[in-house]
Amino acid sequence: MLRSIGLYVFASLFFLAGVGHFVIDSFFIDAMPGWVPFRAAIVYLSGVVEMLLAVLLVYKPTRAKAGVWTALFLILVFPVNLYMAFTPSQYDLPAFALWLRLPLQFVLIWWVLKGTKPN
Template sequence: MKKIALYGFVVFFVAAGIAHFTLESFFLTAMPEWIPFRLTIIYLSGIAEILMAIGLFFKNTRKKAGILIAVFLICIFPVNIYMAFIPEKFDIPGYIFWLRLPLQVLFIWWVLKIRKY
């Protein structure tokens, strides 16, 4: 079960990183317009997500990668809040963004748990 939790998170985070390149318009909409270099930030954060997920895959880098991912998830939390307040910009029901906020806590717990395996 531990391996499933670990590999599941790795796949989830790699997919999220790839999404930064395949759904860039979604991510651009998710960021306030006043933020400079939005597209660069989107690409760099996608690369970071993929690299951190790969770091989770290896036992000797798993603890550090898990902490980095937890910090990363905390840092992007304001973007998730912003999205909850602007649901009209997306083709997704607004309540989904509000449900996503507590899920972020679950993702943080999940990655901190699997970094110990």
């Protein structure tokens, strides 16, 4: 029961993060290094991917695979978090918050894998 609640909380937060890619797109675009091409397209595409994965996490037949894909997605976006941590002056966030995001990424990976592990 608790595991299911945790999974639904994770999926809800992940879906909202995907929506954020459209609502505060400038933040996400600025989070990537300037040399990355098609930054806006990448932001919107990753937002769609987050929302899609969130939906697949709550649908039981796709849950386990969606958990693995979500973990892989979180690994793929980790370099952006590193970039932000090493360039804190570019953001209106405290530097410590950008550094706290790094271990949080591993917690999120653990959370989604634990919540989607087949019984």
